[in-house]
Amino acid sequence: MTTIPKFAAGNADSKPYWEAAQQGRLVFKKCLACGQIQFPPRHLCPKCWSDRSEWVTSAGTGRVYSYSIVRRAPSPAHAGKVPYVLAVVDLDDAPRMVTNIVGEDALGVKIGDAVKVVFEACDGGAIPQFQRALK
Amino acid sequence: MSLRNKAVIVGVGESDIGKMPHMTGLGLNAQAAKRAIDDAGLKVSDIDGLLTAYSFTEPYFMLGTVMAEYLGLKPRFCASMIVGGASPAAMLHHAAMAVAQGQCNTVLVCAGENRATGMTRDEAVAALAAVGHPYFEAPYGASIPALYALIAQRYMHEFGLSREALASVAVMARRHAGLHPNAHMRKPITAADVLNAKPIAEPLTMLDCCLISDAGGAFIVTSPERARDLPCKPAYLLGIGECHTHEHLLCADSLTRFGAVESGRAAYAMAGLGPKDMDLAQLYDCFTIVPIIELEELGFCAQGEGGAFFAAGKTGIHGELPVNTHGGMLSHAHAGAVGGLMGIVEAVRQLRGGLGERQVPNAEVALVHNEGGILSSHCTAILGMQPR
Numbered sequence: 001m002t003t004i005p006k007f008a009a010g011n012a013d014s015k016p017y018w019e020a021a022q023q024g025r026l027v028f029k030k031c032l033a034c035g036q037i038q039f040p041p042r043h044l045c046p047k048c049w050s051d052r053s054e055w056v057t058s059a060g061t062g063r064v065y066s067y068s069i070v071r072r073a074p075s076p077a078h079a080g081k082v083p084y085v086l087a088v089v090d091l092d093d094a095p096r097m098v099t100n101i102v103g104e105d106a107l108g109v110k111i112g113d114a115v116k117v118v119f120e121a122c123d124g125g126a127i128p129q130f131q132r133a134l135k
Numbered sequence: 136m137s138l139r140n141k142a143v144i145v146g147v148g149e150s151d152i153g154k155m156p157h158m159t160g161l162g163l164n165a166q167a168a169k170r171a172i173d174d175a176g177l178k179v180s181d182i183d184g185l186l187t188a189y190s191f192t193e194p195y196f197m198l199g200t201v202m203a204e205y206l207g208l209k210p211r212f213c214a215s216m217i218v219g220g221a222s223p224a225a226m227l228h229h230a231a232m233a234v235a236q237g238q239c240n241t242v243l244v245c246a247g248e249n250r251a252t253g254m255t256r257d258e259a260v261a262a263l264a265a266v267g268h269p270y271f272e273a274p275y276g277a278s279i280p281a282l283y284a285l286i287a288q289r290y291m292h293e294f295g296l297s298r299e300a301l302a303s304v305a306v307m308a309r310r311h312a313g314l315h316p317n318a319h320m321r322k323p324i325t326a327a328d329v330l331n332a333k334p335i336a337e338p339l340t341m342l343d344c345c346l347i348s349d350a351g352g353a354f355i356v357t358s359p360e361r362a363r364d365l366p367c368k369p370a371y372l373l374g375i376g377e378c379h380t381h382e383h384l385l386c387a388d389s390l391t392r393f394g395a396v397e398s399g400r401a402a403y404a405m406a407g408l409g410p411k412d413m414d415l416a417q418l419y420d421c422f423t424i425v426p427i428i429e430l431e432e433l434g435f436c437a438q439g440e441g442g443a444f445f446a447a448g449k450t451g452i453h454g455e456l457p458v459n460t461h462g463g464m465l466s467h468a469h470a471g472a473v474g475g476l477m478g479i480v481e482a483v484r485q486l487r488g489g490l491g492e493r494q495v496p497n498a499e500v501a502l503v504h505n506e507g508g509i510l511s512s513h514c515t516a517i518l519g520m521q522p523r
C-alpha cells in the first residue's frame with residue numbers, strides 16, 4: 001500500500017494539500033501577486049517572492065507528458081506494486097506533477113493520453129493518482 | 136577574477152575497484168589519496184586543503200572533517216560538498232578558487248564509498264530513492280532509474296531516438312572499459328545484451344544503468360607555481376562553470392533542456408575555447424540517456440542527434456570526439472560521488488599521454504562534465520596541458 005510519509009502530512013507547507021486530498025480535492029497554492037501556481041507548496045512564491053497566496057482547486061485533468069513502467073521497486077513498500085506506471089502529468093490548470101497512472105488499463109499508457117485525478121486511500125490519508133480518461 | 140590558468144591538477148589516483156569487502160569507504164578514499172600524492176610527487180605535509188563529498192555507506196556528519204581526521208590532516212581549508220554527482224567538478228571549482236585566492240596551496244579532493252559491499256543492493260536502491268521529492272515523488276515509487284526513464288521516454292518520443300542507439304552508449308562504455316586495467320566491468324557487451332538485460336524502468340534496463348561499485352578516487356589541485364618543481368606534468372584548469380536549475384524532477388522547467396547549456400557556456404567562455412577545440416570529453420553517464428543529452432547541450436551536436444553520434448561510433452578512442460575513454464560510470468566505476476571524479480582522473484591521464492591502446496591521439500584539451508540529482512546540478516570543466 002502507498003504510504004504518505006508521516007512528516008509529509010504534518011508538513012506546514014503542504015498540510016492543506018493532504019487535507020484536501022482526503023476530501024477528494026486536488027489543491028494548489030496560487031500567488032496573489034503574480035498569479036503563479038506553485039507546486040510543491042512553499043512559504044513564498046518562487047517566481048516573485050510574494051508571501052500572499054490562496055489555495056485553489058484544480059479540475060484534476062491533464063495529459064501524460066512522459067511515463068515509465070517500473071519493473072524494479074525502490075523499496076519494499078512498492079515491491080508488491082510492480083509493474084507500475086510512474087508518469088509526469090501536465091495539468092490543464094496547474095503545474096506538472098509526478099504521479100502514478102492507476103487503473104486496469106494503466107500499463108497501456110502512452111504519451112499524450114488524457115488523464116483525470118482519482119484519490120487512492122492510503123496509509124496516512126489519501127493520495128492523488130491519475131487514471132486514463134475514457135475514450 | 137577569471138580562474139583560467141590559475142590552478143592545475145598535479146596528481147590523480149583511483150582505489151582498487153569492484154567488490155572490496157576488506158575495505159571501508161574511508162579506506163578506499165585513503166588508498167586513492169595516497170596514489171594521487173605519489174603520482175604528484177608531493178609529501179602529505181604539502182596538503183593544506185581538503186574537499187570531499189558524501190557517503191551513503193558511512194554517512195558521517197561533517198564528512199570533510201572526518202576525512203581529514205582519518206588521513207591525519209589538519210587542513211586550513213576543508214569541507215564536504217553535496218551537489219550529487221556534480222560534486223567532483225564543483226569541488227575542482229572550489230579548490231581552484233581557494234588556491235587562486237591564496238586560501239591554501241594544495242587541495243586534496245577525494246570521493247567514493249564501498250557501495251557494492253557496504254550495503255545491500257536493496258539498501259543502495261532505497262537510499263537513492265531519497266533523491267526523489269520526499270512528499271511528492273517518493274510515495275509514487277519514483278526510483279532514480281525511473282526518474283531518468285521519464286526523461287529518456289520523453290526524449291525518444293520527441294526526437295525519435297531508437298532503443299538500439301540508446302544502447303550503443305553502454306556498448307561503447309564497455310568497449311573502453313576493456314582497455315582500462317582497473318575498470319569494474321570489462322567483458323564486451325552488444326546492443327542486444329542491453330535490450331535483453333533485466334528491465335528496471337522502461338525504457339531502461341540494468342545495462343542502461345551505472346554500476347554499483349566499491350571505489351574511491353582523488354585528485355590534487357595546486358597553483359602553477361607550486362607545480363613547477365614537481366615531477367608530474369600538470370593539467371591546467373582552463374575554464375569551469377556551474378548551473379543549478381532544480382533538484383526534484385517535478386520542479387525542472389523542462390524534461391528536454393537542462394543546465395549543461397549554461398555550465399558549458401561559462402566554461403567555454405572562461406577558456407576562450409569552443410566545442411570544436413575539445414579533443415575528448417568525459418561526460419556523466421549514470422544512465423545511457425544522460426551523455427546523449429550532454430553531448431547536445433555542450434554543443435558537440437544538434438539537439439536530437441546525440442544518439443546517432445554514439446551509434447555511429449564517433450565517440451570511440453579514434454572517433455570524432457572520444458567520450459568516456461575509461462568506461463565511465465556504466466563500466467569503469469560508480470560509488471557515490473566518485474563517478475564524475477573518475478572522469479577528471481581520466482581526462483588528466485589522457486592529457487599526459489602514454490595510455491597505450493586507450494590513448495586518444497594528440498589529446499591536448501579535454502572537457503569534463505558532471506551532473507547531480509536528476510540533471511539538476513551541472514558543472515563543466517575544461518583542462519589542457521598548456522596554459523591559454
Ligand SMILES: [Zn+2]
Nearest residue numbers: 031034045048
Ligand atoms: Zn508570485
